[in-house]
């Protein structure tokens with residue numbers, strides 16, 4: 001898609017929010033009602049993320065994002081987007097999520113093609129409502145593992161099953177990955193890797209670890225444990241880590257939900273045994289996807305400031321940064 005095509009000009013309204021009969025069916029509404037009433041805020045972030053992908057469909061093709069997100073989160077984000085457009089905001093709600101998703105997609109594809117042959121594994125830690133196993137063709141030779149809390153994975157499976165049953169023959173929903181295995185585990189516990197292995201994950205096989213929108217929800221201790229577990233167990237075979245990190249001031253945006261941060265993940269990861277660290281910020285050449293043209297938008301202003309700067313020189317507001325980081329788990333590997 002060209003950069004021109006990616007843009008929704010400011011004077012054009014966002015496409016109307018239209019729900020299919022399926023989304024509005026009693027069974028789907030009932031399932032999502034239990035998400036709204038019974039899930040905690042951390043688990044509900046999975047649906048908010050899916051809503052972002054569903055509403056940025058002009059850049060992200062995710063055929064199941066809408067059903068996984070549910071009406072509540074779609075409406076809520078849509079309202080924010082409409083307001084941003086009315087106010088001619090330089091950053092429209094959800095843009096950061098769209099760029100982040102596209103960055104992970106592109107780095108995942110590059111990492112898989114950097115492995116010379118053989119089977120690859122892709123582990124989505126804190127997989128939430130991520131539908132990469134259904135939407136990315138680059139996964140056709142990969143065994144995908146989705147790790148998340150049991151009730152979240154159960155709900156995802158139920159919603160996808162319902163979507164498959166309702167789809168007509170022209171819009172069949174299929175897994176594009178070679179295989180998809182859901183692993184119910186809490187990654188704060190010591191046994192998550194063991195559970196993954198019991199589900200068919202093989203330490204000696206080329207692996208891409210996808211940690212998208214997960215580390216900052218963990219405590220410092222647990223996030224470090226997760227990263228150490230990956231580093232310690234994956235040094236023998238080609239391994240790529242893809243992860244996003246908040247800096248300290250970003251976690252202050254919601255202290256009840258964000259915990260772990262790193263201002264210098266490019267220093268932290270080598271100390272754990274990772275190598276070949278590549279760090280990007282939203283708006284960088286490999287992280288804008290035609291969505292960051294305005295040089296005065298927040299992200300472009302931020303990335304032009306030295307990373308040690310904590311507050312904006314113009315107005316003294318804190319610099320909230322999101323770092324997109326790729327690293328290799330094996331000393332000799334180079335990532336494209």
Ligand SMILES: C[S@@+](CC[C@H](N)C(=O)[O-])C[C@H]1O[C@@H](n2cnc3c(N)ncnc32)[C@H](O)[C@@H]1O
Pocket residue numbers: 042043045046049050125126127128129130147148149152185186187188211212213214217
């Ligand atoms: C913001 S969502 C991101 C989901 C997914 N990575 C994506 O990009 O669509 C965060 C996810 O992490 C999961 N999560 C948070 N803490 C977890 C833990 N301790 N163990 C397993 N999953 C966890 C939540 O249930 C939620 O699905």
